[in-house]
Amino acid sequence: MPISSQENIVRAICSNQYDGDRLSPSLFKGTNTSVSRLSLIPLEEHWALFREHVQKPQHQRLLKKIGEINVGVLQEIGRNYVESPKEITVDPNPLDWNRAHAVIPQNITRGLANKIIHEIKLHTECETNS
Amino acid sequence: MNLLDIADVKQKWCEDSTSLLLDDSNPIACLRPSSGLRNLSPDQLEKIDIVLDKLGGKGLQRLTQFQNYSIDSYEERQEAILSPCSLEGFYRFLKTMNFPKESSLFLTDAGFLELCWEDSSGQAIQVEFTSKGVESYVENTGQEDFVPYSNIEEIAKKLFPLS
Numbered sequence: 001m002p003i004s005s006q007e008n009i010v011r012a013i014c015s016n017q018y019d020g021d022r023l024s025p026s027l028f029k030g031t032n033t034s035v036s037r038l039s040l041i042p043l044e045e046h047w048a049l050f051r052e053h054v055q056k057p058q059h060q061r062l063l064k065k066i067g068e069i070n071v072g073v074l075q076e077i078g079r080n081y082v083e084s085p086k087e088i089t090v091d092p093n094p095l096d097w098n099r100a101h102a103v104i105p106q107n108i109t110r111g112l113a114n115k116i117i118h119e120i121k122l123h124t125e126c127e128t129n130s
Numbered sequence: 131m132n133l134l135d136i137a138d139v140k141q142k143w144c145e146d147s148t149s150l151l152l153d154d155s156n157p158i159a160c161l162r163p164s165s166g167l168r169n170l171s172p173d174q175l176e177k178i179d180i181v182l183d184k185l186g187g188k189g190l191q192r193l194t195q196f197q198n199y200s201i202d203s204y205e206e207r208q209e210a211i212l213s214p215c216s217l218e219g220f221y222r223f224l225k226t227m228n229f230p231k232e233s234s235l236f237l238t239d240a241g242f243l244e245l246c247w248e249d250s251s252g253q254a255i256q257v258e259f260t261s262k263g264v265e266s267y268v269e270n271t272g273q274e275d276f277v278p279y280s281n282i283e284e285i286a287k288k289l290f291p292l293s
Contacts, residue, residue, distance in 0.1 A: 016237040019192065022246050024236035025256060025267075060195045083272045110267040110274055114254055 002089035003102060005072035009035040009090060010043065012050040013065040013122070020064075023120065027067070028113040033104040035090060038068070040100035047125050053097045067120040077115050078106075086112060177221055184224045186231045196237045216242040219259040219279050226283060229255070255289055 003009075011034070017024035027033075036046060046066055055063040071090050078088035088106055095101045108116070170178075181190045196212050220243045233247035244258040254269040263278035266288050275288045 016196065019188070019234045019236070021232075022234040024234075024238065024244055024246065026236065026238035026240075026244055026258070030240075060198070110256065110258075110265065111269075111272055114267070114269060
């Protein structure tokens with residue numbers, strides 16, 4: 001069953017998809033986009049989780065930010081996307097290393113991904129832990 | 131970056147030294163000499179020139195990191211590596227197109243290079259170099275397109291439809 005529109009989800013943003021100025025729309029483009037649920041694991045704990053399992057420091061793929069968005073907002077963006085309205089869901093998909101893991105199964109186009117990244121709230125680690 | 135800087139970058143790239151360290155603040159520091167990256171051919175040096183000219187030192191630094199990433203990751207196969215087709219398409223695109231040097235260069239999870247910038251009205255223009263061709267997006271028109279590499283010259287019409 002898809003998760004509630006009240007929930008907030010996060011996505012790891014590494015240096016290959018963020019250059020300090022812009023976010024890559026590929027963060028949300030395509031199918032089965034990985035996200036994680038803040039209702040199950042608080043934001044502060046996601047830093048260690050993503051650092052251990054997502055970033056690859058030996059390859060200069062470093063965790064730079066965590067992007068947060070509300071599921072209801074995400075769904076509204078999909079419905080209001082004029083070029084091709086889309087019903088977006090977020091489905092639970094727990095993994096061994098992340099019980100809060102979930103996916104957006106729909107195929108998100110580049111145009112729609114651009115609308116989504118405009119609404120992303122960016123977190124930095126020092127701000128999260130202060 | 132002026133011509134002297136470009137010459138310096140080339141020299142650093144080619145010199146046989148292991149003293150250079152990776153450092154985000156230094157656009158040439160990423161040019162870590164490693165096996166296979168020394169003794170560049172004229173063609174490779176021309177590609178460096180093109181990247182520097184079109185994307186500046188930051189663009190060259192990021193591209194080099196993505197290339198090192200693909201080389202180092204080859205054994206692991208757990209992450210998408212930089213697609214050779216994407217890289218070739220990227221170079222061909224750079225030769226063909228003019229766009230702001232402040233563009234952003236990304237590597238997608240699929241292993242494709244992606245360039246993003248804004249037009250004069252601040253609207254996004256984006257291209258992704260896939261294994262088969264160039265995917266483009268022009269926010270001003272909402273248009274998403276695909277052009278195969280065999281017709282890459284056509285991309286200008288897609289990206290700048292009003293010009």
